[in-house]
Amino acid sequence: MYNSAVMSQWYSYQDLKSDQEAQLRKLISFSYDNVPYYHKLFKSLDLRPEDIKKLEDLEKLPVLNKDIIRENWEDFKPANLNKMKYYSLATGGSTGTPFPFRLLKHDRFMSGVMLYRGWGYGGYELGDKMVFLAGMSLGIDGSSRITNKVHEIARNIRRLSSFDMSNEDMYKYANIIRSFNPKSIRAYPSSIDTFASFVEENSIDLPKIPVVYTTAEKLFPNMRAHISDVFDCEVYDAYGLNDGGVGAYECSEHNGLHIDTERSIMEVVDDNGSQMSEGIGTILATSLHNYAMPFIRYSTGDMGHIIEDKCGCGRGSKLLKEVMGRSVDMFITPEGKKVHGYFLMYIFWQHDDGIRNYQVIQKQIDKILIKLVVEDTFNPDNLSLIRDAIKSKSSSWDVEFEFVDSIELTKAGKYKFVINELR
Numbered sequence: 001m002y003n004s005a006v007m008s009q010w011y012s013y014q015d016l017k018s019d020q021e022a023q024l025r026k027l028i029s030f031s032y033d034n035v036p037y038y039h040k041l042f043k044s045l046d047l048r049p050e051d052i053k054k055l056e057d058l059e060k061l062p063v064l065n066k067d068i069i070r071e072n073w074e075d076f077k078p079a080n081l082n083k084m085k086y087y088s089l090a091t092g093g094s095t096g097t098p099f100p101f102r103l104l105k106h107d108r109f110m111s112g113v114m115l116y117r118g119w120g121y122g123g124y125e126l127g128d129k130m131v132f133l134a135g136m137s138l139g140i141d142g143s144s145r146i147t148n149k150v151h152e153i154a155r156n157i158r159r160l161s162s163f164d165m166s167n168e169d170m171y172k173y174a175n176i177i178r179s180f181n182p183k184s185i186r187a188y189p190s191s192i193d194t195f196a197s198f199v200e201e202n203s204i205d206l207p208k209i210p211v212v213y214t215t216a217e218k219l220f221p222n223m224r225a226h227i228s229d230v231f232d233c234e235v236y237d238a239y240g241l242n243d244g245g246v247g248a249y250e251c252s253e254h255n256g257l258h259i260d261t262e263r264s265i266m267e268v269v270d271d272n273g274s275q276m277s278e279g280i281g282t283i284l285a286t287s288l289h290n291y292a293m294p295f296i297r298y299s300t301g302d303m304g305h306i307i308e309d310k311c312g313c314g315r316g317s318k319l320l321k322e323v324m325g326r327s328v329d330m331f332i333t334p335e336g337k338k339v340h341g342y343f344l345m346y347i348f349w350q351h352d353d354g355i356r357n358y359q360v361i362q363k364q365i366d367k368i369l370i371k372l373v374v375e376d377t378f379n380p381d382n383l384s385l386i387r388d389a390i391k392s393k394s395s396s397w398d399v400e401f402e403f404v405d406s407i408e409l410t411k412a413g414k415y416k417f418v419i420n421e422l423r
Contacts, residue, residue: 001109002126005117005262013316016261021054026267028052030078031294037075038294050188056275057264063273063284063417064298066099071205076293086292090349091243098349100295101243110289111242118249121258121313122211122236124184129178132159132218133187133195135340158182158352162191163343166335189219189227189237190330194338196230209233215240218324239323243314244285244298248320255311256319264288267297268306268320280305283323331420333394334366341418347389348417354378359407361419368399371407 007014011126030037032049042048068312069076078084085105091096098404103111116126124130129375152158173195192212199206209231215238224235239257240247245264248257259266266285268276283304287295305321316418331339344360357373367392372378387399 001114001117005113008017008262009117009258009315009317011316013318015099015155015285016316017055019214020261020265020288024055024058025053026285027286027291027294027296028289031296034080035082037072038296056266058265058286058297059273061223061297063269064284064296069099069101074146076285078291079291084292089242091241094287098352101245101295101344104290104292105243107287107289107292108242108407111240111245111247114240114247114260114263118238118240118247118258118260119186119213119236121249121251122184122213123252124211127156128184129180129182130157131180131182131185132157133162133173133185133191134336135162135188135346136277141319142310162340163189163346165191165194165340166337167202170195174199174204178207181207182209184213184233185209186213188216188256188340189214189217189223190254191340193223193314194330196227200230206231211236212370229291236406239302239304241285241300244295244300245287245290246283246285246300248323251311251313252313253311253313255309256307258311258317258322259313259320261317262288266304266318267305273276273297276306278306278308281326285320324412327329331362331368332365334396335392339393339412341420343393344390344418347386351382351385351389353382355382357407359417359419361421363421365422366396366398368397370399371402371404373404373407 008019011019027051032042033039034379041061045060051057051060080083081102086102087105087108088100088102090100103131114122139161139270148159158176160176161169186268187195198204208232210230212235214227214235219235219237224237227233228235234252236250237257238247238249246266247263248266249258250257250383265288267286268279268281269277269284270279270281280303283300283302285295285298285300287298303324305324307319307321309319310316311319330341331344333339341360347356348355355372355379356375359371361369361371363369370386390399391397
């Protein structure tokens with residue numbers, strides 16, 4: 001599968017689109033025949049599977065979102081689900097709360113293929129040493145030390161947690177990087193930018209790291225320049241999510257992110273759901289191989305800037321100039337320790353019973369305010385669990401809760417779940 005993907009990156013866009021549309025027709029036919037939600041949807045729109053033949057035909061279908069899936073959970077189960085091999089996963093995504101979904105085993109393999117090929121745009125070869133500096137979305141989770149060690153050895157990687165970035169932690173990370181001598185680092189932009197500042201300020205001597213791969217957050221130009229300068233490296237950005245299957249990776253030309261076509265269809269649409277060939281709009285995902293839970297025109301919650309330029313590298317895929325709206329703030333403890341915002345989101349993924357929405361705000365260096373929109377099933381005992389988890393990073397933090405009817409949206413119409421108001 002990987003060898004095939006390495007070859008297909010050089011196909012013309014028309015060939016890639018033709019292959020996409022062939023897979024789309026199979027997915028639409030399967031979904032109509034086997035998934036109750038889509039069968040009812042097509043009937044209500046007076047559509048037949050043969051009405052969706054091309055990418056442009058997707059505009060005939062409405063946009064799908066997490067709320068629709070939750071409300072129709074049973075209807076999203078294929079009739080032959082018990083015969084499939086799939087994983088039951090969950091992601092916080094752009095909502096900040098767990099979203100369960102199924103991922104066909106074959107589709108998960110494809111996600112690995114797309115990832116390895118995308119790294120290859122920056123020179124990665126299978127087996128190269130890599131350090132991860134990130135959180136749960138990149139595999140830094142609560143797995144046992146033995147399980148993590150087996151994964152590290154098998155994949156020739158080392159995992160460092162962006163949830164713990166005190167000076168003491170980062171000295172340890174520097175030692176690990178020195179002894180492991182990786183060819184690249186994969187990290188959240190904010191995490192590797194923070195580590196770069198530490199390396200710079202403390203004159204830390206590290207081996208040459210040719211490449212840094214960033215993902216999961218907005219990579220700002222000043223971050224890219226800083227990371228590149230400190231590590232004397234190339235920085236390659238990426239975008240992807242498993243629930244929708246979309247992905248895009250930057251090549252050495254740095255003209256934008258090449259949109260994968262083999263695993264999914266990515267649309268960038270305006271407010272009316274109409275496809276855009278250029279400009280800023282909402283990213284929709286149609287997973288072409290996840291028959292265990294077909295996502296068709298699924299709203300990722302992200303905004304993307306699609307462009308019509310052709311890249312000088314010779315790859316035929318379409319380009320995203322950038323992806324917006326994925327930045328997560330860092331918090332600072334009174335002791336000067338930096339705490340990544342994903343750590344706070346992870347707490348709520350663990351203790352979300354009865355919580356409809358939340359927002360964590362650092363108002364002052366020693367004060368954390370948590371706004372909660374709760375349901376009748378909310379258990380007040382969870383407040384002490386949440387407080388204790390946060391104070392585990394700093395006992396000096398004063399954690400306060402405020403119950404509200406709603407949480408204000410950003411100007412872009414999204415929730416921002418972690419906000420640092422310190423100057």
